[in-house]
Amino acid sequence: MTQAWWLQPCQPVDETVLAQARERQQQLTKPAGSLGTLETLAVQLAGLQGRLKPSVEQVWIAIFAGDHGVVAEGVSPYPQEVTGQMLLNFVNGGAAISVLARHLSAQLEVVDLGNATLVADLPGVRHLHIAPGTANFVTGPAMSDEQCRQALQGGRDSALRAQAAGAQLFIGGEMGIGNTTAAAALACALLDSPVQALVGPGTGLDVAGVSHKGRVIERALALHGALANEPLQALTCLGGLEIAALAGAYLACAQQGIAVLVDGYICSVAALIAVGLNPSVQPWLLFGHKGAEPGHQLVLQALQGQPLLDLGLRLGEGSGAALAVPLLRLACALHGDMATFAEAAVADRPA
Structure with missing residues (x-):
């Protein structure tokens, strides 16, 4: 039987270049370690790219959209039509991620995995038509x-397009009313954590709404039981089409040698799925920010992720990761362009 593509090994980190990049950091005209995380980022990117002086000028941003059957349980204050309406906003340039992509000179791709309300295809959107959204996971998978598998492949295909375009960094974003409910359910199943620790307001639920959302997730977890403890089964039983696509994209990027900058809560849960399916993806994941959704911190801890920003964001769309791109670019510029002590004729501290 042919091995599933997502189980195939990811690219190894170039340990030789990693060591050379660490050595270069020691020679730059600054006290060792004085640029903190910026030094770590540059060294990590050097090892991932196999280049002593890495670059993240070519950025690919893919927004994956899908609707969720669990919306029927009243878990979101927004109607499901918003998913389809936002697709048009993305390609018309009016969404936050559209603005950020323009200012970053990033390639923006919009992929609709399965929409419940759109009748006609939208120009500029890749419509995969896998299903009209997911089924309600309170009553079945x-x-x-x-x-x-089609959704995982949809993410992989985006990663392959990014590779063909010469992308040095991949950002995945998501759109789908109800997807914080799916993400929280997945995180509860995979981390074996109580619902109260991982459920939050999403797009703006009040205290009563969050409590109701938690009870909906508890019903789903009780229904699917032990099946939801394994990553692929959890994704099938509790996930979203766009969450599956994100996981597929992360895995394919790591297999093709493209660094990934992970966005907020939902994207981090997709990363949790990806690591569960194939642990060799882990070194390829950088984390853009810690979002306001309460469960995000626990998911980041499980992934050993060190977020670059903490701005109280809860938008999604890949926006938090996009905001961190200038930090990565500046980390690379400092690493590549600063003079060494020898070049600048500056005395280093004695060995």
Whole structure:
């Protein structure tokens, strides 16, 4: 039987270049370690790219959209039509991520995995038509096995397009009313954590709404039981089409040698799925920010992720990761362009 593509090994980190990049940092005209995380980032990117002086000028941003059947349980203050309406906003340039992509000179791709309300395809959107959204996971699995595999492949295809375009950094974003409910359910199942620790207001639920959302997730976890403890089964039973696509994209990027900058809560849960499916993806994941959703911190801890920003964001769309791109670029510029002590004829401290 042919091995599933997502189980194939990810690219190894170039340990030789990693060591050379660490050595270069020691020679730059500054006290060792004085640029903190910026030094670590540059060294990590050097090892991932196999280049002593890495670069992240070529950025690919993919927004994956999908609707969620669990919205029928009243877990979101927004109607499901918003998912389709936002697709048009993305390609028309009016969404936050559209603005950020323009200012970063990043390539923006919008992929609709499965929309419940759109009748006609939108120009500029890749419509995969896997399903009209997921099923309500309180009454059965969110997806069939085949739908889950198609969504994973949809993410992989985006990563391959990014590779063909010469991308040095991949950012995945998401859009889907109800997807913080799916993300929280997945995180509860995979981390074996209580619902109260991982459920939050999403797009603006009040205290009563968050409590109701938690009870909906508890019903789903009780229904699917031990099946939801394994990453692929959890994704099928509790996930979203766009969450599966994100996981597929992260895995394919790591297999093709493209660094990934992970966005907020939902994207981090997708990263949790990806690591569960194939642990060799882990070194390729950088984390853009810590979002306001309460469960995000626990997911980041499980992934050993060190977020670059903490701005109280809760938008999604890949926006928090996009905001961190200038930091990565500046980390690379400092690493590559600063003079060494020898070049600048500056005395280093004695060995």
